[in-house]
Amino acid sequence: MAITAQEIESLLRESFPDAQIIVQGDDGAHFAAEVIDASFKGQNRVQQQRAVYAALKGKMDGSNGELHALALTTKAPD
Numbered sequence: 001m002a003i004t005a006q007e008i009e010s011l012l013r014e015s016f017p018d019a020q021i022i023v024q025g026d027d028g029a030h031f032a033a034e035v036i037d038a039s040f041k042g043q044n045r046v047q048q049q050r051a052v053y054a055a056l057k058g059k060m061d062g063s064n065g066e067l068h069a070l071a072l073t074t075k076a077p078d
Contacts, residue, residue: 002028003059003066009033015055020077029068041076048074 005023008031012021016037025031033052040048049072053060059067 004028005031008056008059008067008070011057011059012052012055015051029066031067031069032071032073034073036075036077038077040074043076045074 005025009021009023012019012023012033012035016035016039019035019037021036022034023031024033035048035052039051043051052072052074056067056070059065060070
């Protein structure tokens, strides 16, 4: 089953309600997302990206995941 950019944004918004979130992509499997959230302050990039992947609730898990590829940019606000 394909996933949409809006569904990805909704999942991310549950974990990062005050974040600036931009999700792009329209082929149902390959997306790019930028998540800027204050909770990332003091975290390294790996920690930030792990938090984002956790928010996706298994949508990228293995070959059966709905989301095949996600180019991810994360950071704390300036």
